[in-house]
Amino acid sequence: MKRTRLAAGALCVAMAGALTLTACSGDSGDDGTKTLTFMFRGGPDEKAAYEAAIDRYTEATGVEVEMIVTDADQYATKLQAAVAGNNVPDVFYIEQATLQSYVSSGILMDITDEVAESGVDLDNIWQYGVDSYRFDGTVQGTPDGALYGLPKDVGPFSFGYNKTMLEEAGIELPDPDEPLTWEEFVEICKTLTTDTDGDGAVDQWGTGLNVQWNLQSMVWSNGGDWTNADHTQVTVDTPEFAEALQKFADLTNVDQVTPSASDAATLDTYQRWMAGEIGFFPVGPWDVSVYNDLDFEYDLIPWPTVGDAGSATWLGSLGIGVSAMTEHPQEAVNLVTYLSADAEAQQTLVDANIQVPNLIDVAEEWAAAEDAEPANRQEFLDIAQDYGRAMPAAFTYGAEWYDELWTNIQPVLDGEQTAEDYLAETQPKMQALLDESLANAEMAAGG
Known part of the structure; x- marks a missing residue:
């Protein structure tokens, strides 16, 4: 028998009050090296692109990142299992439709201040993508809401x-x-x-x-x-x-x-x-x-x-959020801003032909490239900028x-x-x- 949405909502509230949630890493090595876990979904192309991007992040910061990758159809189940087992990754993909329940359950960290202090130019990231992970406690998607993640991408269909x-x-x-x-x-x-x-x-x-x-x-x-x-x-x-x-x-x-x-x-x-x-x-x-x-x-x-x-x-989107229980909140937020807004990291993902550039100026150059495949990449940008809509749910x-x-x-x-x-x-x-x-x-x- 299907569980009703009312029961599911009660479960989310119970989780917030009953679970002592922890991150699934956050340890520092004997030499003081900090390690984050990053859980995401994708195929071989996406995994290889992230490996290259994260290698540069580790080289620049000294922070190690353990990647946990799943197939797309297994991701939600495995993330829920991690949450239920009090083993939340430090950084992980979030879907638009799960953001409210994760915020209400105390799983996602409010990263508004940290992003503001990072110097990331949110005006150079697709507004739809940024606003998708804002929530004011009542309405999701409002420009005035707190940030609980940054877009990994936007997905114009x-x-x-x-x-x-x-x-x-x-x-x-x-x-x-x-x-x-x-x-x-x-x-x-x-x-x-x-x-x-x-x-x-x-x-x-x-x-x-x-x-x-x-x-x-x-x-x-x-x-x-x-x-x-x-x-x-x-x-x-x-x-x-x-x-x-x-x-x-x-x-x-x-x-x-x-x-x-x-x-x-x-x-x-x-x-x-x-x-x-x-x-x-x-x-x-x-x-x-x-x-x-x-x-x-x-x-x-x-x-x-x-x-x-x-x-x-x-117009879809996937976000990247930070566990509210991470032992290394600043490093986790830094990883999110790097994956979402660093030009070189974005280029690695774009070169793998798995997404539209998250940065608007990079996307415009990408769409205008003489060797663009498909030739009319601009259509993706028109959807992202002008007439794409959120899925009904x-x-x-x-x-x-x-x-x-x-x-x-x-x-x-x-x-x-x-x-x-x-x-x-x-x-x-x-x-x-x-x-x-x-x-x-x-x-x-x-x-």
Whole structure:
């Protein structure tokens, strides 16, 4: 049985009062050498980049850093186990959606003063990234909140296309600045969806999107949203939201420009994009190191627009925070500011093609490079600077209310239920869960 968000909130409050939390290092060697632990997630490229950056940090400061790296899908579980076992790393990745509970539970250190004294130019770091880790005790993301971390990065979720495929089909390449209308996008997808080898079966498709990661753009561009401005009321049961969700389902059931369920069972859409069988597909900065080695040329464009609200997409971020229990708080904060704001450390991560530069001036040079891959890197910056939005549950106390939307959505995607009917059924369930999360937040804040 699922634990309710109210119970989860009570657990966070109990943790704050019952646990005598400690850092999992903080020891000094016999020679006085200080050692920090740094826990993060990532693949071989990210690990190698951090090893190089941290080697320079140790050389410059004399502080040793023990790295604890996990796969992305194991990180949250292993960090929670470390917290539950009173073995919190000195420095660790934090997700936007967990910040409030970690602050309320006394796990994260307020680093506002230390960052101010460090001389870091926060105006040269993406504002969205910095504000994501501010919390005033009630609202997360406000510019006036205390800092409980600095951004490791920002993650603009862009839209890519197979340039080689479009050129071979004789299709005019999309404008890198002007988004396609939904009608234009679907028409191109229909042209690209074809049987290329003549065996009677479609083996190339216009697109292949995932509802949990791609519906946001469609809803926002149509003027819809998940909640009201202060995240207290769920707002999915609206004509704007329903139209966007219906058009998403129609890509498969009406327009027939995406792989069918049986096609996807054989090879999922990510694998088909990688194989050059799909025309349009999302691209995040974390994909670039892999996508640049594909057998076709790709580039970035704004997301197509369903309505008149303009191109829209989400902008994620990972933060780096400091344990409130670290025995070496100043050194831990120094490591955070180094990884987030040191130009040379950032360049090491950028050279590994795993993120957009955290520093705005470095990012502008990076986007304008003549050998940029993909060529339109500027699209990443436009999202980060201008029109990227936080994911709907990024700044709420827990995400179960948001996850509820996807629980029984399959009949809509299969064409067996209308989007309008499904949203009318689902909004009350989502609202009840959001109400619980608000109660959790109040309980934690008062604990």
